[in-house]
Amino acid sequence: MEFLGKHILSVDQFDRNATEQVFAVAEEMQVYAERKRITRVLEGAILSNMFFEPSTRTRVSFGSAFNLLGGEVRETTEVKDSSLAKGESLYDTARVLSGYSDIIVMRHPEEGSVSEFSEASRVPVINGGDGANEHPSQALLDLYTMKKELGTKEKGLDGLRIALIGDLKNGRAVHSLCKLLSHYQRITFNLIAPQELELSDEIETALIAKGHTIKKHVRLEEGIKDVEIIYVTRTQEERFASQEDADRYKGLFRLNQSIYTEHCAPNTVIMHPLPRDSRKDAQELDIDMNENPNLAIFRQADNGVVIRMALFALVLGVVEEVHNHSQPVTWFSSRL
């Protein structure tokens, strides 16, 4: 895949080679993300970080990634703070913003909106999540995390057995992850979801057509046996017609330390794109697992920075230059 100047809208743009290329660049970024060195390779460049839906990790890690490469970040976080609230079209907003920035990251509640926006943009646009559709950078960081976590156990992604739990219908992180994983060999997907929130037939059929195995489970305890990775997700309540509607699915599957100890193979890795819903009626991933060394959720969130740095470096064509603009850090760093 040619990254230079391209929009990143969907994981459909990535084959296995392109995915591995992002991972290789992410490795190069580790030293900067860990603040062992600094680089100013994007000095003078401006990112417009446009988040028209709630976000903590994705917004801040895209912003941090750009800052770590030496660039500056402008943010808009709510529709009501932007001219979209005055009836401005995505087309006009894109034409205007792309005059102010070198690259744009956008999250928007409507499926396909980021793609529509990108058509009018004069600079590359990265999809930070469009409704229930896709979340390509999340899938890349999830897969990168899986690769690293399995790597410590001398395993690779081919032949992976993974349990996907929760709202598989509305979870864009899951949608993008399934598509990206489909480029690897012989994956077994244990799908654990309420019937109404199952993965779409379209994604399921595409996985089967590529030779992967799908097993459906209604009981959490059955589905989490014999897997190497458990990927827990939140009920995407913002996609439901009403709160009562969403509440019917809250708390149906709850993973905690005693269930893990009883049913999982030793060292099963636990992932979640976050935020996990820690309210009493949800608790899909109990905080009593916080000390479990196989809980990879915070390493996963950390990996968002290097993956997003890699995407910026590839799209803006500075991969070869990054280290030429680097210096040691001058301040005290507890990470060293």
Ligand code: NCD
């Ligand atoms: C995910 C999202 O926004 O799709 N969060 C994230 O970006 N890390 C998952 C979620 O909100 O449940």
